[in-house]
Amino acid sequence: MTLQLCGPDPLGKEQAAAAALATIGRPLFAIGAAILPGAPADIARLAQLWRRDLVLTGGALFVDADRLNDPAPLALFATLLGRPLIVGAPDALMLGQAPTVRLDMPRLTANEQLPLWRDRLGPYAKKLNGTIERLAYHFPVSPELADSVAAELAVLAPDPAAKAKKGAPKLDEIAWDAARRFARPRMEDLARRIDSEAQWNDLVLPPAQKDVLKAIVAQVRNRPTVYESWGFAKRSAGRGLGISVLFSGPSGAGKTLAGEILGAELGLDVYRIDLSSMMSKWIGETEKNLRRLFDAAEEGAAILQFDEADALFGKRGEINESRDRHANIEVSYLLQRIEEYRGLSILTTNYRSNIDSAFLRRLRFIIDFDFPGQAERAEIWQRIFPKSTPKGALDFDRLSQLNLSGGSIRNVAMGAAFAAADRGQHVGMAHILSAARLEYEKSGRSLTSAELRGWLL
Structure with a gap:
């Protein structure tokens, strides 16, 4: 029998499986689906070796299939293994003739993460009230992440009972910076992280546009209060909780700089994505690229800045071919992920008039960057x-x-x-x-x- 654990958190699924087996005194072994061979004979030989080890140890095998492209080798492996198998994947997989039970494992809510953060941060937790809530909302917690933050606090602020020395880094700043670095998503092949020390004074904009940027900061910063403490997340049932922004204006007008300032102000990494490079002529590949991007970004609360938004969000004409229909599916998928994404998404374009008005209505903020007078x-x-x-x-x-x-x-x-x-x-x-x-x-x-x-x- 195969148990499929379905959800967005690969590490959490493996840890849950290990904890469940530990309660009955049995070990869990883990492998990545990427190591499965392609030839049926090699798969049969690997299944035989694992069946022998599992019989001898009384344990179970966990297969991480979060980035699986072709489920066929895994389906054959599950059929030939003849032992209980646990598979972790974002969604249920078709695994041939092997009997399958599916268990959905949604990501923990911020309130559910708080006890783990407080437990792992130990004596520092009392001095981090407010910051822990922000950490829980922005960074999906794991014991490893919380332990890493606690270790950095122990090094940089060794005595939690002592008063902070003048000029020393604040505990909340140490904890936040550590969490951001340790949770930094691994998506170098999908986006480019921007390192910048830009400040508000570096951006010359009319007061109205700056006010909108500050409103964006306020919404991102206060999401734990409004969504969790005040109940808006439950009222919205997860819909439309993402904060999406369109920056429009000519090249060099400050769109990229504005994104960098938002990242610096919020203490979050900014990743630039060229939408045109993510689009593929092969049906389904664009959605696969976008899915990998958002799944990785969820781990680190990154700000995603999509350049050349016209590539996907241009005005739609009459649908004449299957490719036109699929282009609309790609756009719908991107909009869905942007609306569900817990972080901030920025779309940029040189020409707002090129963007379909139906898409504009689904964005929370729009800022026009005019050519400077x-x-x-x-x-x-x-x-x-x-x-x-x-x-x-x-x-x-x-x-x-x-x-x-x-x-x-x-x-x-x-x-x-x-x-x-x-x-x-x-x-x-x-x-x-x-x-x-x-x-x-x-x-x-x-x-x-x-x-x-x-x-x-």
Whole structure:
């Protein structure tokens, strides 16, 4: 007989199986489905070896099938094993003729995780009231994760009974940073993690757009209170609890920087995903890629930033082919996962008009990043150079005449800095003008007389 444990937490399923066998004094052995051979003769030989070991030890075998692509080898193995087999998978698998019992194992709720966090953090738990609730909501707990956080607390804050020394890291900051690092999802082949120290002052936006960004922070930060303590999660029955955002605007207007600031403000990792690279011409592959991404991201409460959202969310025309129908299935699947995802999902596009209005209605926030006006450009120029950069007399009013986006201003500033460093000089207007000409040439443009008005050429 085969027992299938179905749910999103691979480690939790294996631990549950081990704990159940421990109650009757029997061992559990575990293997990954990926090691099963492909040839039937090799599968039969492996099944025979495991049957012998299980008979001798009285134990059971657990097969981790969370990333199984082809269930056929596992189905043959289960049939030939002739012993009780436990399989962990996200959903039930068709395993041939082997009798199967399915047991669904949903992820623990935040309230169900709290006792484990408090138990493992020991004497530090009393000083982490409030933080433990945030940890439980954002990071799916395992004994290993909680023990790792406790170990880091023991090293960096060895005496929980003593008063914190001035300038020492706070307990809640140590615990949060440790949990984020130890729970960091493994999805390097699916997305790129952004390391950034961006701050609010680095982003030049009108007050209305900044207010929306701060509202996003407030919703992500206070989800444990609203969803769990105040009961909105039960009222919603799990629907629409994800926080989804659309950033629209031209390249270089600050969309990526805004995502980095949200990550820094919330203490969460930001992963950039190119949606066009996840799409496949093979039916079912796009959904498989998206599923792997969201399942991995759930482990680390990551912020997911999907670039080029037009690739999937473009306006739909009349459905004429099976490929068009499947494209709609891909979009529906992505929307479903975004709405169910416990973290923050950001979609970016250069052209909001390209996004189907039916999709826009399902997003919680939409922020338009407009091309910066002259006043915004002057402010960007004043902030673009680090404090340690040696600067000459810079005329920010003149610099703001250059019709550049924030991203292009950064490119020009860096180009001017390299030119000045090469000559052993402070960054001056001449260096910036030279770098600006190079930036314009990249896009096939030339500086206009209006942009150069007042410059000493």
